[in-house]
């Protein structure tokens with residue numbers, strides 16, 4: 001598989017490059033507006049590349065949503081979007097693109113987080129009156145808060161608690177409401193990514209947590225998602241499709 005790596009000079013772009021190098025796949029084009037690191041194969045914009053490619057893997061910025069989705073749709077290339085922080089307007093662009101090519105999107109490419117999401121949902125259903133709070137920890141360079149993964153976990157729990165309100169960055173005066181799913185974002189040092197889901201009744205606290213110890217976890221997940229997309233019809237795919 002020949003991959004266009006979108007966001008190639010970032011922390012995740014480097015992790016993908018490392019995973020791919022020496023393996024069965026190769027990188028056809030590195031895309032990043034930053035200083036060229038991959039002589040002759042790095043492009044400032046994705047539209048600058050018109051060579052052969054089987055899939056696009058994106059770990060960049062949601063600000064690139066239009067260029068990215070237009071390009072994938074026009075060239076008919078399957079697209080894996082791992083970038084977080086998409087606005088509703090940008091999500092509309094992704095949904096339009098998914099009418100023309102297969103698009104895989106997940107705020108967290110790790111199978112472990114998919115398992116945590118499922119467990120948290122089941123625990124929330126078992127304890128309908130319990131308070132639910134999510135705490136996420138990431139490195140101090142992360143652009144968006146709360147993390148896409150924390151929102152994904154909250155939305156997964158919302159499937160069994162349709163009246164829940166997702167409350168982020170709580171502050172000031174006022175009590176927690178029973179239907180709140182609170183999310184707190186902590187930013188410190190070089191933390192790769194930890195998510196803790198608390199489910200608390202008056203007599204017990206259940207904690208379900210996931211700690212990423214290396215960025216390669218997400219890079220491997222994105223490559224698995226790209227392999228999964230090859231040969232699939234146009235449509236919008238996610239982690240649930242990958243793990244079956």
Ligand SMILES: NC(=O)c1ccc[n+]([C@@H]2O[C@H](COP(=O)([O-])OP(=O)(O)OC[C@H]3O[C@@H](n4cnc5c(N)ncnc54)[C@H](O)[C@@H]3O)[C@@H](O)[C@H]2O)c1
Nearest residue numbers: 007009010011012059060061064082083084107108109218
């Ligand atoms: N889904 C997951 O599992 C997962 C895991 C880790 C990070 N992420 C997300 O991936 C994204 C990148 O993370 P990172 O830690 O590598 O960030 P980073 O800031 O280290 O790197 C971002 C990269 O995107 C490039 N970029 C910025 N704007 C661009 C544009 N308009 N067009 C093309 N390239 C552009 C930058 O030059 C850089 O190469 C973030 O949104 C992050 O939240 C997702």
